[in-house]
Amino acid sequence: MTHGGRPAPPRLTYERLLRHLDDQVASILPNQIVDPDHPEHGGFVSAQEGMAGMGQIGCAQSLGTAWLLEGSRYHGDPALLDRLERSAAFCRAIRRPSGRYDLATTNWDCGPYTAFMVQAIAPVVAAARNSDQEGSDRVGEVYGEIIRTAVPGMATGGFHTPNHRWVLTSALSQALTLYPDLDVASVIESYLAETIDINPDGEYTERSTAVYNAICNRSLRLTAEHFDRPDLLDAVRLNLDAAYRLLHADGSVVTSLSNRQDHGQQIIPVSMVDSYYALARVDGNGFYAAVADWLGSHQRAAVPWSLEPYLSHPEWRIDDLDREPLPPTYTHHMPASGVWRSRQHDTSATAATGISTPFSVKHGDIEVGVKICATYFGRAQFRADRLEETEKGISLTFDGAGGWRDAPGYYHPVGRPVTMDEYAYVMRERDYTAYDRLSMTLDIGQVPGGFDLRLCTSEPFNNIPLEILFAFSPGGTLHTDSLVADGEAGHTAFLRSGTATYHQGADAILVGPGAHAHRMRQMRNSEPEPNAFRLLTMLRLPVDHTFHIRTGTWSEATEAIQIDGGDNA
Incomplete structure (x- = not known):
């Protein structure tokens, strides 16, 4: 079977x-404080924090999973059991009177952070209860006490961000499974009554393809399982389907759409593995299983969470599910999200509304983002307002509106005194002389070996400088x-x-033709790109300029690109 045109992982x-888990545990153990006289005895010190801060339960989750699972070299290890008890004692020592914990990097006495902790350790407690291994009762007892004590604080502590709601419903549902006498069902129902924040294209509110999508999916599938709400899995399926269409050929994911800290980062979303695999087994879905295989071939497969399905469902440890081949070519329009994606084997392209890189292409190890800006009242950084499919591809439209005018x-x-404090407020009272907006369209056609792009502008004034910026990932030639x-x-x-060709190793992208109507190296109001290699094409209004992007293989012998599906350039 092939995977995206390549041998399957x-x-x-x-x-x-x-x-992978055993290797992870071996790397964790030296970081635990084992000196009984140390004030943070039992805590795990991270290299990033230099203190026993966040990540305590994550470490305990890894240790507990390894101690419980047959086949681990730590299975039933008395020394590891001792380490688990020390960790639990530290967690009891640092919790607040509310039962909640501090996220020392930002949020204190934090219900959502506590929910992340409960979500992680609850599967360990459940598995310990079902184990006849000596010491398992103790594991269930000490970590179960942490869960039970945390529940009132989670139920009353509130949240900050959209995904926190589902982490809280998950943690409370898992706690309710362990302790059916807890009076939290109404709190869970109250959160779920808000309905799941996912659009018809499968995007959650935060659009966080590399971090919070995985958290939402995990939280919703665990809530579905523990609160008997299988309908919640519909949102998970919708996001899993969309997520594959946002993956590049190397497994990294489009992050330019994200509203969170993963924005613009190059990340392989291995944290999606557990939900892809769990839904594969629930649905008998060979496509999800194949995506889990692919993502799981990277970065230690995000253990311990990738092992949670096997910990919670021991019968899944025997896997006879047939895999489906993953499509290596497709175009995919997400109209509710204003996103268009194309993949042709090792080349993928993204067009989107609302962001300052309206079009980008990734080919092998190279990525180039296309950005457009003009010097017009600070209102001409091209962020598309609309994306429409056309016969040849798509059309992006920028209306040039912005601000409250x-x-x-x-x-x-x-004609009267205006104090410093009043200035901003008085602006709304002033008469205003309005000029025409600068609107632009970017038509993108998919052709063999790449894309043809045509930029057209309105002309509120002639001679307005405009730039087309090709922002290349650095490190090439x-x-x-x-x-x-x-x-x-x-x-x-x-x-x-x-034209110019940018290559890194054998991967190459050609762009052009260029133009030279001005030489504003750092054009005012143009977004900086300090982490990219900038190639600029300079024009002046009115603009009707067609340019090309082609992908292919670089030849050092000919010093030219062999265009995919075409001839030498």
């Missing part, structure tokens, strides 16, 4: 995940007919005419 197996212009005096330059982060080059 090895199956995600219980035994392989155990090896829809059009740019100038304010007039009010730029070639033109007369120039070879290193593509270093923060450096800038101008494409005055003709």
Whole structure:
């Protein structure tokens, strides 16, 4: 079977995940404070914090999972049991009177952080209760006490962000399974009554493809299981389906859409493995299983969470589910999200509304983002307002509106004293002379080997400078007919005419033709790109400019790109 046109990755197996877990536990143990006279005795010290801060239960989750699972080299290890008890004692010592815990990097006496902790350790407690291994009663007791004591604080502590709601429903539902006498069902129902924040395209509110999508999916599937709400799995399926269409050929995911800290990062979303695999087994879905195999072939497969399905469902440790091949080529329109995706084997492209990189292409190890900006009243950074499918591809439209005034212009005096404190408020009273907005369209057509793009602008005034910026991932080499330059982060080059090819190893992307109507290296109101190699094409309004992006293989022998599906450039 092939995977995205390549040989399929090895199956995600219980035994392989155990090896990753054992390696993880071996790396965790030296970081636990074992001196009984130390004030943080039993805590785990992280390299990032230099203190026994966040991550305590995550470490205990790894240790507890390894201690319980047959096949781990730590299975039933008395020394590991002692470490688990020390960790539990530290967690009891640092909790607040509310039963809640501090997220020392930002949030104190925090119900949602406590819910993350309960969510992680509850499967260990449940498995310990079902184990006849000596010491398992003790594991269930000491960590069960942490869960039970945390419940009132979680139920009354509130939340900050959209995903916190589902983490809380998950943790409270898991606690209710362990302790049926808890009076928290009404709290869970109150959160779930808000309905799940997912659009028809499968995007959650935070659009966090590399971090919080996984958290939402995990939380909803655990709530579905423990609170008898199988309907919640519909949202999980919707997101899992969408998530595959946002993956590049190397397994990394589109993060330019995210509203959270993963924005713009290059990340392989291995934290999605547990939900892909769990839904694969629940639904008998070979596609989900194949995605879990693929993501699970990276970065230790995100243990211990990737082992939670096997810990909670021992029968799944024997896996005879047939895998489905993953499609290597597709186009996918997400109209509710304003997103369009295309993948052709090792090349993928993303177009989107609402972001300052309206189009980007990733080919192998190279990524290039296309950004457009003009010097027009600070209102001409192209962020598409609409995305529409066309016969050849898509069309992005930028209306040029912005601010509380829809059009740019100038304010007039009010003829009375205006204090410093009043200035901002009085602006709304002033007469206003409005000018035409600068609107733009970017038509993108998919052609063999790449894309043709046509940029057209309105003309509120002539001679307005405009730039097309190709923001390349750094580390490659730029070639033109007369120039070879290193593509270093923060450096800038101008494409005055003709084409340029940027390559890293054998991966190559060609862009052009260029133009040279001005030379504003750092154009005012244009977003900086300090982490990219900048290649600029300079125009002045009115603009009707067609340019090309082609992908292919670099030849050092010919110093040229072999375009995918085409001839030499």
